[in-house]
Amino acid sequence: MTTVLAVCVAVIVTVSVYLVTSRELKSIAMGVFLLGHGANLAIVAMSGSPVLPGGLLRQPPILGGGDLVDPLPQALILTAIVINFAVMGFLLTLLILTARRTSTLNVDELALEDPPSDGPVLDGEPGRRR
């Protein structure tokens, strides 16, 4: 079981690294989300294997089985999933906003958006204040 999880994590992380190295922000975002899932799976492996040495499955606690997998990593993952979800929502919103403002999601073109001779943003131009 742990081996299966390890292979899954390896595949997910490989795919996400491939995605993160692309030049398109959409792919990078997807890569980061996948990386989060890979991390969560890696923590599942810390719970210990639900398969006993004889090949039998452990009894779930609700059936009164005494020999349980460690539930704490799963509580950790729940927190991590919620945080990941919030970050995902924020990042996607930001992507939409960026696409509307700059009409591109390409990393190179976004970098060009910043002409070096331009001054820094003023925090609300003085003229607009009353």
Add this chain to the structure above:
Amino acid sequence: MSTDLLGLLVAIPLATAIASVAVVRHRHRQRVLGLVSLGSMLALSLGWLLDVRDGDVLVSQMGGWPAPFGITIVFDSLSGLLLCAGLVVAIGCYVHAFSVLDPETERRYFHPLVQLLLVGVNQCFLTGDLFNLFVGFELMLMASYGLLVLGHSRRQLGQAYKYLLLNLIASTVFVVSAGLVYGMFGTLNLADLAAIVDARVVSGEGLPPGFVGVSVLLLFVFGAKGAFFPLWFWLPDTYHTCPIPVAALFSGLLTKVGVYAVARTYPLVFAAGDARDVVTPLLLMSAAATMLLGVLGAVSQDRVRRILAVHVISQVGYMVFGLSLMTTAGLAGALYYMVQHMIVKSSLFLCCGVMERHTGTDDLGRLGGLYRRDRFLGVAFFVAAMSLVGLPPLSGFFGKLILVREGWNDRWWLSLVALVTGLLTLVSMLKVWSKGFWSAPAPAGERTTDVLAVGSMRGAYTGIGLLVAAAVFVGLAAEPIYDIALQAGEQLTDPTAYIEAVNPRALFAAGGAGGGG
């Protein structure tokens, strides 16, 4: 010693953030709410800091669950000093923002985001376990992403991703490392981990084979947040684009949380056994490179904001220098340096904001004659800049003195690097001073904005005055503050008091069970 009210330092800003959203149309009500929240937190932290001055450790077990099972909140000298400094910075930047943020930006969630940022920062400073440190980081980062794109101009959107993505990846690595630590030791409570690791090293049982790896992974995570040498590239661009009060807040709080995380976890847990031989050289090299390359970057810049932003990196190097020594005085020096740097750096950023308001630019080639136009700003900038450089009666001097003296015996080359860095800091600060303030005014045609009415900038000047006064205070009261820092350093190198206060094995004490889960 235990007190159940420690959770207030997280609960107050959280409640204020929610209340601010409820009155989001009224910016004056939001301001009052925010100031009440910041003021009450500062009062509470100052009170508790006086309590722990003699080496006590205040502990609060959330929900009454004993240590390794529940969430532990710990308030000792280390967290107390940083909480107070952080809140002073927050108040200064907050008051400053009143008169420089444009009303629409301010109304649209500046206030709740600042409070949420403080929820995260306070939780990081207070938490007693690794997983809640992660949660605190995430809270802080979510709020900082929001503040970073506040007003969402094109430039901000284009530059935000560097910071965002690096931090997302670092956070993922943090979760994995926390999982690995749990897999090795069966606990994430820092006091529990410290006790287990110490027992294993002393008994000769040794640490699990992956321990060194996890230790280095976490160093990557904290280094990315704290802008240590190879992981600093996100910082200058980020601080260049966001509104000035936000940049000042970030420079005071964000990178310091990364440094704090190293100061808290490494002497306690992750620099034990074999890991020390790997982590210490990494920290030493990173410190030297961060200090020297940071200041060289600053000297080569021509824009005030970039000079200040790159200086943040260089100054983080001094803190890492103190941490890498792993001695009581080294850690205390790093802590004192953090406290003074948070305040000084934020006040410099705020001064830079007013310079931009006067002239419409932060390009040194087009600035000039500011001292004649605005005496208060000139004096405030000069005092803050000289604190940063480290001129004797001011705070930076004591910070550098402690570090250089402590490093001189073992790591004299690092102390030399620190001294050279100090000299180059002087060069770059004098460059800003002489070109911006002292020289003849720029030709009239270059001036893009009129001279500001003093009335509309009252909040801005109050914020700057507050922070500069705090910086001078940290310099004048160097001895009492350093005493508390020394206390914190002792508690870090000898965590007995910390472990006893948290008492992670209270439930097992009767049966005498111990060791990994």
